[in-house]
Amino acid sequence: xxxxxxxxxxxxxxxxxxxxxxxxxxxxxxxxxxxxxxxxxxxxxxxxxxxxxxxxxxxxxxxxxxxxxxxxxxxxxxxxxxxxxxxxxxxxxxxxxxxxxxxxxxxxxxxxxxxxxxxxxxxxxxxxxxxxxxxxxxxxxxxxxxxxxxxxxxxxxxxxxxxxxxxxxxxxxxxxxxxxxxxxxxxxxxxxxxxxxxxxxxxxxxxxxxxxxxxxxxxxxxxxxxxxxxxxxxxxxxxxxxxxxxxxxxxxxxxxxxxxxxxxxxxxxxxxxxxxxxxxxxxxxxxxxxxxxxxxxxxxxxxxxxxxxxxxxxxxxxxxxxxxxxxxxxxxxxxxxxxxxxxxxxxxxxxxxxxxxxxxxxxxxxxxxxxxxxxxxxxxxxxxxxxxxxxxxxxxxxxxxxxxxxxxxxxxxxxxxxxxxxxxxxx
Amino acid sequence: xxxxxxxxxxxxxxxxxxxxxxxxxxxxxxxxxxxxxxxxxxxxxxxxxxxxxxxxxxxxxxxxxxxxxxxxxxxxxxxxxxxxxxxxxxxxxxxxxxxxxxxxxxxxxxxxxxxxxxxxxxxxxxxxxxxxxxxxxxxxxxxxxxxxxxxxxxxxxxxxxxxxxxxxxxxxxxxxxxxxxxxxxxxxxxxxxxxxxxxxxxxxxxxxxxxxxxxxxxxxxxxxxxxxxxxxxxxxxxxxxxxxxxxxxxxxxxxxxxxxxxxxxxxxxxxxxxxxxxxxxxxxxxxxxxxxxxxxxxxxxxxxxxxxxxxxxxxxxxxxxxxxxxxxxxxxxxxxxxxxxxxxxxxxxxxxxxxxxxxxxxxxxxxxxxxxxxxxxxxxxxxxxxxxxxxxxxxxxxxxxxxxxxxxxxxxxxxxxxxxxxxxxxx
Numbered sequence: 001x002x003x004x005x006x007x008x009x010x011x012x013x014x015x016x017x018x019x020x021x022x023x024x025x026x027x028x029x030x031x032x033x034x035x036x037x038x039x040x041x042x043x044x045x046x047x048x049x050x051x052x053x054x055x056x057x058x059x060x061x062x063x064x065x066x067x068x069x070x071x072x073x074x075x076x077x078x079x080x081x082x083x084x085x086x087x088x089x090x091x092x093x094x095x096x097x098x099x100x101x102x103x104x105x106x107x108x109x110x111x112x113x114x115x116x117x118x119x120x121x122x123x124x125x126x127x128x129x130x131x132x133x134x135x136x137x138x139x140x141x142x143x144x145x146x147x148x149x150x151x152x153x154x155x156x157x158x159x160x161x162x163x164x165x166x167x168x169x170x171x172x173x174x175x176x177x178x179x180x181x182x183x184x185x186x187x188x189x190x191x192x193x194x195x196x197x198x199x200x201x202x203x204x205x206x207x208x209x210x211x212x213x214x215x216x217x218x219x220x221x222x223x224x225x226x227x228x229x230x231x232x233x234x235x236x237x238x239x240x241x242x243x244x245x246x247x248x249x250x251x252x253x254x255x256x257x258x259x260x261x262x263x264x265x266x267x268x269x270x271x272x273x274x275x276x277x278x279x280x281x282x283x284x285x286x287x288x289x290x291x292x293x294x295x296x297x298x299x300x301x302x303x304x305x306x307x308x309x310x311x312x313x314x315x316x317x318x319x320x321x322x323x324x325x326x327x328x329x330x331x332x333x334x335x336x337x338x339x340x341x342x343x344x345x346x347x348x349x350x351x352x353x354x355x356x357x358x359x360x361x362x363x364x365x366x367x368x369x370x371x372x373x374x375x376x377x378x379x380x381x382x383x384x385x386x387x388x389x390x391x392x393x394x395x396x397x398x399x400x401x402x403x404x405x406x407x408x409x410x411x412x413x414x415x416x417x418x419x420x421x422x423x424x425x426x427x
Numbered sequence: 428x429x430x431x432x433x434x435x436x437x438x439x440x441x442x443x444x445x446x447x448x449x450x451x452x453x454x455x456x457x458x459x460x461x462x463x464x465x466x467x468x469x470x471x472x473x474x475x476x477x478x479x480x481x482x483x484x485x486x487x488x489x490x491x492x493x494x495x496x497x498x499x500x501x502x503x504x505x506x507x508x509x510x511x512x513x514x515x516x517x518x519x520x521x522x523x524x525x526x527x528x529x530x531x532x533x534x535x536x537x538x539x540x541x542x543x544x545x546x547x548x549x550x551x552x553x554x555x556x557x558x559x560x561x562x563x564x565x566x567x568x569x570x571x572x573x574x575x576x577x578x579x580x581x582x583x584x585x586x587x588x589x590x591x592x593x594x595x596x597x598x599x600x601x602x603x604x605x606x607x608x609x610x611x612x613x614x615x616x617x618x619x620x621x622x623x624x625x626x627x628x629x630x631x632x633x634x635x636x637x638x639x640x641x642x643x644x645x646x647x648x649x650x651x652x653x654x655x656x657x658x659x660x661x662x663x664x665x666x667x668x669x670x671x672x673x674x675x676x677x678x679x680x681x682x683x684x685x686x687x688x689x690x691x692x693x694x695x696x697x698x699x700x701x702x703x704x705x706x707x708x709x710x711x712x713x714x715x716x717x718x719x720x721x722x723x724x725x726x727x728x729x730x731x732x733x734x735x736x737x738x739x740x741x742x743x744x745x746x747x748x749x750x751x752x753x754x755x756x757x758x759x760x761x762x763x764x765x766x767x768x769x770x771x772x773x774x775x776x777x778x779x780x781x782x783x784x785x786x787x788x789x790x791x792x793x794x795x796x797x798x799x800x801x802x803x804x805x806x807x808x809x810x811x812x813x814x815x816x817x818x819x820x821x822x823x824x825x826x827x828x829x830x831x832x833x834x835x836x837x838x839x840x841x842x843x844x845x846x847x848x849x850x851x852x853x854x
Binding site for chain 2: 025061075076078080128129130134138161164166167169171172195201216285286
């Protein structure tokens with residue numbers, strides 16, 4: 001076995017004399033090349049050539065981002081028959097064909113992209129594969145390449161010279177699922193030093209196809225909180241990011257066509273995890289203020305659905321609620337979910353089990369209901385979320401509504417959402 | 428843009444009516460399919476069909492591991508011209524050609540693999556790409572697929588029903604590099620509850636091409652420590668896993684052919700980070716016992732080289748030293764590194780700047796010198812490490828030497844190493 005994948009990637013054979021073994025000599029060469037790559041990772045070309053994306057693996061020269069946010073992708077693939085690059089909304093909706101150069105490297109430069117984090121992948125002879133030059137991020141139910149396109153005027157999610165909290169991987173045994181689960185827990189700056197201070201808690205959930213790593217890797221939630229706290233804009237808080245999937249221990253596997261049953265089972269199973277496993281574990285493990293006035297839940301997309309599904313049934317546990325680009329699913333049962341596939345109206349009297357039926361009671365009990373959407377999201381998202389906002393306001397339900405200008409159903413929307421939402425918590 | 432990558436992977440077009448947008452309807456379908464996949468992830472086939480690897484993404488049915496540790500890999504790629512699977516030492520040293528089935532899915536079943544974690548990748552029309560069915564792990568300087576092959580008799584790195592520590596992502600500003608760095612810090616079970624207890628510290632480094640994520644993802648160091656501590660076999664300790672690369676702020680970029688200078692600069696830069704940035708930050712941030720008798724350093728492969736390079740120059744800081752499959756580089760200067768490319772002997776009088784010249788003093792000062800290697804590693808590793816062990820013992824230097832039976836230059840060796848090494852610390 002050659003030491004370096006590149007040796008294979010570039011179609012050559014193992015170096016002579018290596019006997020296929022991982023040798024000391026090639027270890028040295030590998031060390032040196034790795035370190036060299038790190039040194040080359042600084043942007044050294046003129047601006048019109050673009051600079052390597054911050055989401056590249058160390059040393060990778062592409063993708064390159066130009067000053068007008070065009071992006072140049074490339075891949076050396078002398079024997080490929082066809083190659084495209086494709087990706088999330090922010091990249092422009094359709095695959096870009098790549099062109100083969102004389103050295104076997106394919107490349108393309110896209111039109112200007114919107115800022116933010118975009119998933120992408122190559123389509124190599126019809127197979128979707130990741131870019132070896134990119135870090136990977138869990139999305140679409142698998143590891144996926146991602147590109148960070150800077151927003152020149154925004155540093156709220158940058159790692160700045162302010163005190164930083166920690167992100168802790170916390171394993172816990174779920175009675176609901178019978179399995180060990182991993183949650184990530186952000187503890188604010190000073191948590192260890194101020195050893196008697198107690199903190200409010202925000203449970204913050206990812207979207208469909210993503211996992212508990214999403215908010216700190218794609219979302220940069222820890223840096224958003226660090227910056228808000230340093231500026232005195234948000235209260236120091238604990239942020240819990242759990243895995244939004246659960247299956248009750250011993251439950252049967254539904255048939256593959258029973259997707260609605262799966263969806264409902266999964267939502268109720270995750271509800272049980274949050275209520276019976278996660279919250280008690282967090283309150284037992286961290287210095288929380290363990291009451292509803294100091295507990296919030298929010299999530300993006302599927303996580304927003306889950307947030308509304310869970311919090312509106314458990315207002316004894318939550319006083320702060322946020323749904324970030326979360327589809328509005330006005331009711332809670334399987335039949336309602338079915339009906340909701342084509343909802344025409346949002347009935348504030350019956351929606352979510354009647355949670356909003358008495359606006360005055362709701363307004364006293366819920367300290368914050370926050371809904372958000374990106375203006376470049378699809379009509380269905382904007383219409384449904386906007387429609388619910390309008391109906392709720394008309395009925396007298398207090399809420400905050402935030403539109404992220406020009407961003408789609410992706411992470412730049414949700415970063416901005418968190419930056420607006422977090423300062424409103426626990427006031 | 429279609430919601431699901433699979434739509435593209437399988438060569439079909441976006442569903443009619445989606446208008447290329449990320450719609451609510453397809454979000455629902457995606458949620459349902461994601462959740463369904465999670466339910467299907469349980470091993471449901473007969474044993475001779477194998478079971479999905481624990482390292483697969485949720486729901487992925489391949490790679491499958493058979494009871495005799497043969498592995499079946501597959502990828503749907505109807506338009507591929509050639510497809511192979513290749514990987515690390517434990518997979519058998521050479522690429523396996525895959526065969527195309529009538530439905531366009533290519534597959535191969537390998538001979539029995541050795542247990543443990545193995546990096547692997549596909550070679551698709553000559554391009555090394557990851558398996559979309561696998562989690563990825565940082566190795567070879569990039570994200571790489573990996574497969575976890577169980578060792579039936581070993582549960583020392585399993586997640587068992589014992590108290591678990593946390594793994595904390597800790598950002599810190601390095602004066603040496605001028606940049607923010609991320610270290611992972613394992614705090615043992617009870618760290619928060621026993622709020623006045625202070626703990627010894629082990630600095631534990633990854634290998635070349637890997638990064639600070641290696642020891643907790645590929646290595647499962649946190650579970651090894653949890654299990655050792657629960658069994659009373661190891662003292663509760665803090666484990667610090669830093670990024671083994673550093674470049675001094677403002678230092679020039681050497682030429683690409685100056686690999687030895689790069690290597691030496693990188694080692695000395697990382698030495699400065701450890702001595703001047705990392706150790707003071709850890710002692711200021713965690714309840715450590717901040718003296719040499721309670722500070723250890725160890726590393727694998729390149730990390731072992733770095734450990735010997737750093738600790739033997741700073742015995743005022745370290746009393747415990749471990750080199751896990753670390754190439755023996757007897758001297759410290761650039762010229763010595765060059766000479767070491769073909770070392771014939773290990774001279775205990777001059778090696779490592781004379782650190783072993785007076786064995787009696789060394790034995791009094793160093794509480795543990797630990798060296799290890801896998802018996803299936805290449806001759807160069809075994810000969811060089813074994814030769815140093817023999818010379819040092821002959822000279823009267825106390826050391827522990829551990830051979831991992833049947834394992835190569837990969838993670839199963841280093842998991843076993845840690846399991847042997849950690850119990851010997853801070854006694």
